[in-house]
Amino acid sequence: MSYSGKVRISRVYLDVETYRPEKRLDFIGEDIILIGLLPDEDEKEEPIFFENFEREREKEVLKELYEYLNKKLEKNTSALEIVGFSILRYDIPLIISKSLKHGVVREVFNLGQVHEAERLSKFWHNIYIVDLQQILLPLNKMKFKNLSLKNAQQMLSNLKCKISSQEYEEGEMIKEWYERQDYDKIREKNKKDLKAIRDIYHCIKNCSQKRNLFFIFPLLY
Numbered sequence: 001m002s003y004s005g006k007v008r009i010s011r012v013y014l015d016v017e018t019y020r021p022e023k024r025l026d027f028i029g030e031d032i033i034l035i036g037l038l039p040d041e042d043e044k045e046e047p048i049f050f051e052n053f054e055r056e057r058e059k060e061v062l063k064e065l066y067e068y069l070n071k072k073l074e075k076n077t078s079a080l081e082i083v084g085f086s087i088l089r090y091d092i093p094l095i096i097s098k099s100l101k102h103g104v105v106r107e108v109f110n111l112g113q114v115h116e117a118e119r120l121s122k123f124w125h126n127i128y129i130v131d132l133q134q135i136l137l138p139l140n141k142m143k144f145k146n147l148s149l150k151n152a153q154q155m156l157s158n159l160k161c162k163i164s165s166q167e168y169e170e171g172e173m174i175k176e177w178y179e180r181q182d183y184d185k186i187r188e189k190n191k192k193d194l195k196a197i198r199d200i201y202h203c204i205k206n207c208s209q210k211r212n213l214f215f216i217f218p219l220l221y
Helices: 058-074 087-102 106-109 116-125 149-155 174-181 183-210 213-220
Strands: 001-003 007-019 031-038 049-051 079-084 127-131
Touching: 001 031, 001 174, 001 213, 007 087, 007 174, 007 183, 031 058, 031 087, 031 183, 049 058, 058 079, 058 087, 058 106, 079 087, 079 183, 087 106, 087 116, 106 116, 116 127, 149 183, 174 183
Parallel strands: 007 079, 079 127
Antiparallel strands: 001 007, 007 031, 031 049
């Protein structure tokens, strides 16, 4: 938990795992099979998983996510911050589209006369979103290509940051594990990714507090 002036901020790390039979079916033909959240309370904190390995309870998993986030907002908190890697391009757009598809908004929020799309937009607007991939763009010549979680640790090596896991599994392995019903490997990958995201966030934050990042970036190329 961190504080910014008089505003109390609750921070949560987010990572979504999906199953898609074919690579080209992103967003349109894929199912959310696991949503992992890691509260930023202390280093011993373990991830919280909302699971849909049967691919029959995607709606319920989304409802569980919103209920969890709403509780974080209501629990003596003035602001909620969600941190992830490529979440502005992938995780959050996928969550929003699936929420509208399943009609989750009407069951989770008190809409009144407000349209569900407007209420959903308002919900996400009120959350601070930190996408580490986009923060690291200056270290990759402002290119998204090859700017992966796996490569982020190498980019930050000059800052001497400690990243939890150095053994990253590529996302393409999810399909193979899922079809083998090796769900523990999916959970373990998500857990490693969440802890790496947490460490990268704190690495960048600590450096930004010590000196201006605009002076740090040139040193990292």
